[in-house]
Amino acid sequence: MNAPDYFEQIQQSFISHARPENMAGMEAYMLHQFSFLGIKTPERRQLIKELGRPMFKAEQVIQLAQALWGLPYREYHYVAIDTLARHKKVLQVDHVPALMRLAQTQSWWDSVDGLNAVIGDILLLAKLRGEAAHELMDQALHDEDMWLRRMAMTHQLGWRLHTDAPRLAQYATALADEKEFFIRKAIGWAFRDYGRWNPHFVRDFFAGSESRFSNLTVREALKHLAT
Secondary structure: OOHHHHHHHHHHHHHHOOOHHHHHHHHHHOOOOOEOOOOOHHHHHHHHHHOOOOOOOHHHHHHHHHHHHOOOEHHHHHHHHHHHHHOOOOOOHHHHHHHHHHHOOOOOHHHHHHHHHHHHHHHHHHHHOOOOOOHHHHHHOOOOOHHHHHHHHHOOOOOHHHOOHHHHHHHHHHOOOOOOHHHHHHHHHHHHHHHOOOHHHHHHHHHHHHHHOOHHHHHHHOOOOOO
């Protein structure tokens, strides 16, 4: 199956399985920013499974994701993210800017964090191959787009002991004065995740700089650490 045919099959399947009874609730949950077909996640993934979940070359999957992103219903954006995640081993650092551009359209926490999880996987695989893995995020940290700054702060989620801890601290310090909720939350989230693997680093970091960060950030960062 080629990517254009798959794109058409996804649309045909989803339109035929639209659930009007779910639309209002799903749209309300996302603050009425997006339209929905009413297909909840378990059914959405089952429908995709029934289509066979074919694999494509890197450029093809990027084009497919861009085409899905251009459709008006949020479920298609989720399919794009899941499809990109399935192809993380064929995607390279050079493809990350295209994913970051997707994150800058139809932007909200669900799509931004979903795309960033894919980006994080791509960058971790690059790091394990000995390639430069952080340069794009070093730039994103200072971007005027708040969502890109959030992506920079959280791109190492799930990296465990492969996390670049000094860079984590550097990013947090650079963003310490941010007033935006989603940035403050992101700083705390990043440290909370790393704290599972290196709690001493997280405690020591906030012991020396806690007053610089919002209560939200500190609370999130230390949530699962014993005092």
